Amino acid sequence: MSEFSLIYTHFKHATTRHPSTVLGIGDDCAISHIPPNSQLVSCVDTLVAGRHFVHETDSHAIAYKAVAVNLSDLASMGATPYAILVGLSLPKAMANDGFCKAFAHGLADACTPFGVELIGGDTTGSPVLTISVTALGFVPSNQAITRQGACVGDVVCVSGTVGLASLALHGILDDLNGDGHANRPPDSLPHDLRQAMQYPAPQVALGGRLIGFASSMIDISDGLGQDLGHILRASGVGVVIDLDAIPSHALLDALPHAQKWQHQINGGDDYQLCFTMPSAKLDLFKIQNPDMPIYPIGQIVADKGLVFLHNKKEVDLLVKGWEHF
């Protein structure tokens, strides 16, 4: 908890207080009350400057995304986020009021919409800006949605457009394996691309509603193909995806098919949910939740592997990471 005051000074006025917090920041540890009939859900994700975001990213966006990617992991289990703990390693040049204020506001802007409280933090000096966020949430006991459970015949759905974050990254980097510096500032990107890359919206409300409906779920961080692959492997099944059914965007539609599909299937960093559901449940879910974004894009099949269709004909696509399975 040491030396976090620089961030917390700016954050404490903005942060939510969650009724589960018995003791927040300020002692050696935080203490939390777990609601009855709930289980604790936890995850950690680390973002490193020049690897997970270009060095030119402003600190508000960095902090926002570090939280958002973790809330997305909780959402993918159907969990309701409750709190975060932040380990921040900060170069000396950034240990100033301006950086920390914007960073704290970024944390707050990611937490506040979901009632998430900052309950723990540690700031240290480092040559490289590194943010490690642990997120905690609750799920009704024994009802979490895992990667295992997709059944033959289930419909495969996503919660929204995939591929935009990847298109954005390609828009500011000439060489993805370069030094982590952008060739063009993120601000120069069209609004939708910048939002997709820097301010992904964790699908927390949808994730929670899918309890009792979805048979398996994951969030799309490494790319739709690779992440759906995790479901397939855990569930022992395969999939047929209709490329034409994947929610798209005018900027993706303007590209040649092969490029568009690369962004959609192998792009990553979208933080949409990908889940499976029996078709009868899908109909019921839509009736009960007309406000929830849900896009069927394919079907679970017995033959293992990923098959892609365009105009109802099979298309050969290389799925990043699939060779590992």
Next chain:
Amino acid sequence: MSEFSLIYTHFKHATTRHPSTVLGIGDDCAISHIPPNSQLVSCVDTLVAGRHFVHETDSHAIAYKAVAVNLSDLASMGATPYAILVGLSLPKAMANDGFCKAFAHGLADACTPFGVELIGGDTTGSPVLTISVTALGFVPSNQAITRQGACVGDVVCVSGTVGLASLALHGILDDLNGDGHANRPPDSLPHDLRQAMQYPAPQVALGGRLIGFASSMIDISDGLGQDLGHILRASGVGVVIDLDAIPSHALLDALPHAQKWQHQINGGDDYQLCFTMPSAKLDLFKIQNPDMPIYPIGQIVADKGLVFLHNKKEVDLLVKGWEHF
């Protein structure tokens, strides 16, 4: 949870399974069952190469300490540790089997004695080795021991020797503000010094036993003076410390008084517990827990501030960090 397999491959055979774990590593999040009448206790601490350990430290010791300092934070609340989540940022040169195997064994050697399970992890590339550990534990509801609660007349105790870790660090570094490289390898240190610096033992058993006895508690990470100062500030009291009563070591006793006291009061990195207790309770505790290390070193007084005695006469010592209060 992505890309943690390099570590987990080596760790999964060594790690404890905790009965509270419903779902461990391998999905987007872990799921945990919280025991009845318990509260969740959580903390995060980040270690950066060259800042929190010299670059010459072997990966077993790095991993061990990253866990131990967090278990020490849990112990200082009286909590029983249950699980850790690890965010590891790793330079390319270290992403090899040798480093990861030793690192995993270091994690295991810190976790196993306390039945702690690794339930979440994330490994990323980075120019600088950085380890962020989140530790989770349980405490009987509303019985955690905080920094607030020290009363005038309470005895101040520590759980063991302080100052050795600081002496060790000075033994291998000529310049504490240097580049984080040791002038002499840690292996060249006398055994007790190396142990104190690299393998501190979190006082988990004692912390738990102190529930119902200690009126306040903290673990000594920044130095006895500064950490005890947190208790004083939170409790609105002062203290008189008998320097001669602080548990020492032959290597500390061999130093001139002023140097020895510097290590003991301002040294830090000891991870002993410092706590306060009414004297009647102290007598009872000793009778009921003859096996527990507990050393009275002073008394809480109404006059705010830190007073140090040697041969019953006041000694003027500058306490690091105290000027901030």
